[in-house]
Amino acid sequence: MISIQSLTHQYQNGPNLNFTDWEIQDEEQWLLLGASGSGKSTLLNIVSGLLKPTSGSVKLNGTEIYSLSLKDMDRFRGQNIGIVFQKPHLIKSLNIYDNVALASSLAGIKLDKARIFSLLASLGLENKKRNFPDELSQGQLQRVSIARALLNNPSLLIADEPTSSLDDENAENVIDILTEQAKENHASLVIATHDKRVRNRISKEYLL
C-alpha cells in the first residue's frame, strides 16, 4: 500500500505545490491526471523517492521513504518501485539482456536470468536479447524499459506519459501491456497522462 499525506513542495524560484492525500491499495491501477504544469512530474518524482518534498509523508508498505538514508533509499527504490520514463534511457553499449539485468545489480538483488528471459518473452522480445538498443524500434525499446522496471518485482509500477508519442494502435498496446504486466506481477500501477485514450481504460483517477 502507498500513501501520501499532507504533501507539499516548494520549488526555489517556483510555485508552492500542495497535493491531496492519496492511498493506493495493493494491485490497484490509477491514472494521475492534470494540466501541463500542474505538478504531475513533481508528484511522481516525490513518490518514487527522487525528490524530497518540503513537507508531508510518503509511505510505501509501511516504510516512510524520506526517513531512509540516500543509500538505503536507492536500494529501497530499486527493490520496490519500477519506473517507465517517457524515454527508455537504455545504455547503448549494452545489449538488451544486460540493460535489463542492470536493474537488479543496481538494487543489490541477485541476478535471476530466468526472470529476465520470461519477462522479455512476455513482452515479445525473446529474439532481441543479444541486440543493442540502436537495433530496436521505439515501441520495442519502450517494452524493454517495461521489462527493466518489472525485473525486481516492484510493488509499484509508475509510467510517465507512456503513450504521448504513439499512434492509436500502439497506445492501446502499451496500455494493455502495462495493465496486464502490473496484474501478472501483483504490482500497483500509476500512469501519468493527459491522453484521453488512456482515460477510457483505467477508472481510478487522481486529479491535480
Ligand SMILES: Nc1ncnc2c1ncn2[C@@H]1O[C@H](COP(=O)(O)OP(=O)(O)OP(=O)(O)O)[C@@H](O)[C@H]1O
Ligand atoms: N526545478 C524547478 N524549479 C522551479 N520550478 C519548477 C521546477 N520544476 C518544475 N517547476 C514548476 O513546478 C510546476 C509543476 O511542474 P511539473 O513538471 O511537476 O508539472 P507537470 O504537471 O508534470 O507538467 P507537464 O505535463 O507539462 O510535464 C510548474 O509550474 C513548473 O514550472
